[in-house]
Each structure stands twice: as structure tokens, then as C-alpha cells.
Amino acid sequence: MARGSNKAAPRGASGAARLAWTQALQYAVALLRDGQHEAAERELRAVLRKWPDQPDGLHFLGIARHNQGHSDEGIALIRQALAVNPGAVGVWNNLGNVLTEAQRFDEAKATYREALARHPEFINAMNNLATILRREGDHAGSEALCRRAVEIDPEFAQAWYNLSLTLLEQGKVDEGLTANSRAIVLWPKHLQARNAVPRALVHLGRLDEAAQLYRDWLATDPDNPVILHHLAACSGGTVPERASDDYVERTFDAFAATFDANLSALGYRAPQLVADLLTRLLPPPARQFDVLDLGCGTGLCGPLVRDWSRTLTGCDLSSGMLEKADRRRVYDKLQHAELVAYLLDHPGSQDALVCADTLCYFGELGPAMAAAHGALRPGGLLVFTVEALGDGGDAPYHLQPHGRYAHRRAHVAASLAAAALHTEALEPVELRMEAGKPVAGWLVAARRP
Incomplete structure (x- = not known):
């Protein structure tokens, strides 16, 4: 996200005061860029206690609050900065970026258009608006x-x-x-x-x-x-038996900033499907279980399973995705770890394991299923999704051209049985849309006896 500046002094600021707030803002921005959002918030609130209308302070505090998972508050603060200094086109662009990350696409488009109305050759806003139009199917507008x-x-x-x-x-x-x-x-x-x-x-x-x-x-x-x-x-x-750890980490670190917005545009359903199956198979939620979200990504499953969780842990290989998950403030613990290794390191520790669209980066499911069995307590439940491999051929799984694996139903069932997990559900579902077509998958639940 660009870090624009309003370059506006507080009303009535002396030379010494101007130097003081400039230095404080520079320090706060350095903290933001270093990912120290709480420390940046403290510095920015200190600036605003002395100069409540300082637009840079309002703007960067808005960015900090968004990065901390409080997007509505962040958006309101950035709008407040623009009310003080409406000519700051970089701030209009940043507001559009925050609105995009918050999946408020219509507002984001209007904001980028406002930036362009004020500065018709502002190429960053131009490109950001083109990206939204392309994702919405307005290719002519995006191309122009x-x-x-x-x-x-x-x-x-x-x-x-x-x-x-x-x-x-x-x-x-x-x-x-x-x-x-x-x-x-x-x-x-x-x-x-x-x-x-x-x-x-x-x-x-x-x-x-x-x-x-x-x-x-x-x-x-x-x-x-x-x-x-x-x-x-x-x-x-x-074809490898699974995607390498390096592949997963580099891919999703690069994808983290736009992950939620991209999946929203594809009608992504896997986390909700997982939560709906938990509702069918678990007693009413009462914060009674230790739950582990495997390959938690940006934490889309977290809010959906929190009410069942006495403790809710997420693990993922991507530090960028974990940073996004942390903003949701629903996990008790987030771990930078490969999921099979994490399961093996925590035997008998969990009542429920959830895994939405992570095992599509595994071809051979056997090691993951065996590790899940070991991490579950007796009676514990595993719920996950994978992409479905159609009829025809004998291969248990296939690495598809887009880079994810699809699995035959028989391979899923056999992997669960070999791991001594009892299958409770293995249902065909549509996970999302891709290239205008539904992506077929399996929604799976299995229990450790």
C-alpha cells in the first residue's frame, strides 16, 4: 500500500512544533513499515493528542488501525484526514486500497475515481481502478x-x-x-x-x-x-507427491495482501462449508474444544469456528498470511509451521482439526491423515476439503495445470481408512468459481475412534 503524505502543517504550528510532529510522524511511519502496528499507533495517537486535526497523523493512524484488523475505524480516520486536506491524492489512493482489502469494492472504485478527478494522470489510482474493473469483468474499461x-x-x-x-x-x-x-x-x-x-x-x-x-x-x-x-x-x-514447502511459502507470501479480495470475487465457499459440516457433527458451540486450523491462511475459518473453541490455534507456512490472520483477533495462537510437522509435534492435543483448501497442495494424502490421527484425541474430528478428480483413469490424484492437486474419492476414503480414521462424510461440493466454471471438490469429515 502506498504511503502518501498530506504535507499539511497543524493549524498555528510554530517552527519547533512543526519539527516535532514531523519527526514523530517519520518515526511512526518507520514503525508501520516494519510491521510494528501497535507501536506506530501509540506514536500517532500522541501526535494527535497535541494536534488533533493533523492530517498525516489521521491518515497513518487509519492505516495502522486497518493493519490491526479494525478496518472500519481505519477508513473513518482516513476520511477524516481527507476532510482536513482533500487535495491529498495519495491519501485518496490509500483509502481506495484499504477499501479494496476490506472488500468494499464499489466504495473503492468511487475513491480511485475521486483521486483521478483531482489528478487525471495519477497512474497508481488508474492501475488500481483497472484491477477492480478487470476482476469484475469490465475488460474494456480496464484495458483503457x-x-x-x-x-x-x-x-x-x-x-x-x-x-x-x-x-x-x-x-x-x-x-x-x-x-x-x-x-x-x-x-x-x-x-x-x-x-x-x-x-x-x-x-x-x-x-x-x-x-x-x-x-x-x-x-x-x-x-x-x-x-x-x-x-x-x-x-x-x-509430478511431486506434494507441493514443496518453499513453493507454498513463496506463493502465499506474495499473495497475502490480495488473498481475501481475490477469493471473494470467486465466490469462495470452503470455510463456510467446513463450518456447516461442523454444525452437523458437533454439539452446539460452547467454547468446549481445542481446535487447530491447518493451513489457516488469512484466518477465514477462524471466526466461523471460534465459538466451539476453548483454544483456537492456526498454523501456516506463510508468514504473510499469518500476519493477516492475526488481524482478525480470533486465534489464541498462530504458528509458522508446516502442517504435517506441526501435527506430529503435538500428539493427542486436539479435539477438532479443520483444513479448508490446504490439502489441495498435497497429492498423496496418507502422511497428512496419519499425522491428523496422531494429533487428535479419541473421538476427535477432522474436517477438510480437497478438489475432486473426475471419473476416468486410475491415478489416485492429479496435479492440475493451475498447480493444485485433485483427488479421486476412492483415494480420499482409502487414505482415511489407512490412518484408522472413520469416515463420517465424503460429499461432493462446489468450492468456488474459477475461469467462470465451478470448481468441484470433496467435503470430508472423519473421526478418530
Whole structure:
């Protein structure tokens, strides 16, 4: 998120006072950038006690409160800053970013448009608005904004990446690849942006072209686990039994900032499906169980299972995702750990395990199921989702071109049985939409006898 400044002095501030609040704000902003949100909040509130209308203080306090999981308060503070200094277009852009992360997309669009009305060549707001329009299917509007942004600044890599995606999604593959080539030259090491383009080709069924992009990338970054995994997925190369820890960590660290907003646009249902199945299989919630959220990500399951939890723990390989989960203030403990290792390290510790759309990064389910059995107390419940592999063929699982594994029903059932877990539910569900099509999955519950 950009860190714009209002550059407005408090009313009646002397030279010494101006220096004091400037230094205090600089220190607070440094704390924010270092992720020390509580410390930054304290500094900013101290500034505002002396100068209540100081717009930089209001703005950055709003950012801090959003980062602490209090988005409504943060948005109100940023709006208050803009009421004092409405000409601060960088702050309008930051407000749009916060609204986007809070999934208030209509308000975000209006805010980016306000920034552009005040500064028609503000390319950051232009590109941010183009991103929302593309996700909403307004490709013509998105393309026009991206083209205008790169016309103003031909070195603006983010807009070139965005333009390549909106062109590919319209089926303009040659133009999209040309825009992508320009983006790579300008910003070759941006993992999330660069990976989005071959993934878009995968959704179009252009697997050979996607594989070639990964091979070209691999030539300059030969040990990158993300490239290696996706190249295997879309080229039919040697398929690992599961995604590597390095792949998962790097992918989701890069994805953390936009994860919730992206999944919201896809109608993501896995956490709610897991919670609904718990409702069917557990007694009414009374904070009576020790619950572990495996691969908790940004914590989407947390609020849905909190009422059953005497203690609620989340574990994940991505520190970026864990930071987002921490903002929800629903977990008693968050651990940076691989889920099988964490289960093995905590035998007999849990009454319930939940796992929404994490085991789709495992092909062979046996080790995870055995570890789950060991971590559960007798009578404990495991609830999870995986993507479903259709009929035909004998393979128990398949690494799909987009990089996730799909599992045959028989493999799920056999893995549970081998781990001495009793299957209580194994139901077909739709997990979300992707490329305009529903993603089929299995919703599974099993109990340790």
C-alpha cells in the first residue's frame, strides 16, 4: 500500500512544533513499515493528542488501525484526514486500497475515481481502478485505463502486467504476451505479477505457451520453487507427491495482501462449508474444544469456528498470511509451521482439526491423515476439503495445470481408512468459481475412534 503524505502543517504550528510532529510522524511511519502496528499507533495517537486535526497523523493512524484488523475505524480516520486536506491524492489512493482489502469494492472504485478527478494522470489510482474493473469483468474499461497509464509512464511495470492480464482474459493472446514481455523487462522479479500471466494462459487452455513462459523464466531463476512447480503442472513433467514447502511459502507470501479480495470475487465457499459440516457433527458451540486450523491462511475459518473453541490455534507456512490472520483477533495462537510437522509435534492435543483448501497442495494424502490421527484425541474430528478428480483413469490424484492437486474419492476414503480414521462424510461440493466454471471438490469429515 502506498504511503502518501498530506504535507499539511497543524493549524498555528510554530517552527519547533512543526519539527516535532514531523519527526514523530517519520518515526511512526518507520514503525508501520516494519510491521510494528501497535507501536506506530501509540506514536500517532500522541501526535494527535497535541494536534488533533493533523492530517498525516489521521491518515497513518487509519492505516495502522486497518493493519490491526479494525478496518472500519481505519477508513473513518482516513476520511477524516481527507476532510482536513482533500487535495491529498495519495491519501485518496490509500483509502481506495484499504477499501479494496476490506472488500468494499464499489466504495473503492468511487475513491480511485475521486483521486483521478483531482489528478487525471495519477497512474497508481488508474492501475488500481483497472484491477477492480478487470476482476469484475469490465475488460474494456480496464484495458483503457491500463493503456492510459503506460502512455503516461511507459516504465510503469504494474500497468503492463495488468494490461497483459486484461488482454489475455479477452482472448487477445498475442497482444497480451507482448504486454507481458514489456512488464518482465521492467520488473522481472515480481513473483505474483509475473506468475499471473502464465496462469491466465493455463485458464485459456494454452498450456504449451504457459510452459514456455515458465521455461524462459527458469533460465534466469533456475532454483525458483514456484516456477518448478507450475512448469511440472502445465507440462506434464515429473509430478511431486506434494507441493514443496518453499513453493507454498513463496506463493502465499506474495499473495497475502490480495488473498481475501481475490477469493471473494470467486465466490469462495470452503470455510463456510467446513463450518456447516461442523454444525452437523458437533454439539452446539460452547467454547468446549481445542481446535487447530491447518493451513489457516488469512484466518477465514477462524471466526466461523471460534465459538466451539476453548483454544483456537492456526498454523501456516506463510508468514504473510499469518500476519493477516492475526488481524482478525480470533486465534489464541498462530504458528509458522508446516502442517504435517506441526501435527506430529503435538500428539493427542486436539479435539477438532479443520483444513479448508490446504490439502489441495498435497497429492498423496496418507502422511497428512496419519499425522491428523496422531494429533487428535479419541473421538476427535477432522474436517477438510480437497478438489475432486473426475471419473476416468486410475491415478489416485492429479496435479492440475493451475498447480493444485485433485483427488479421486476412492483415494480420499482409502487414505482415511489407512490412518484408522472413520469416515463420517465424503460429499461432493462446489468450492468456488474459477475461469467462470465451478470448481468441484470433496467435503470430508472423519473421526478418530
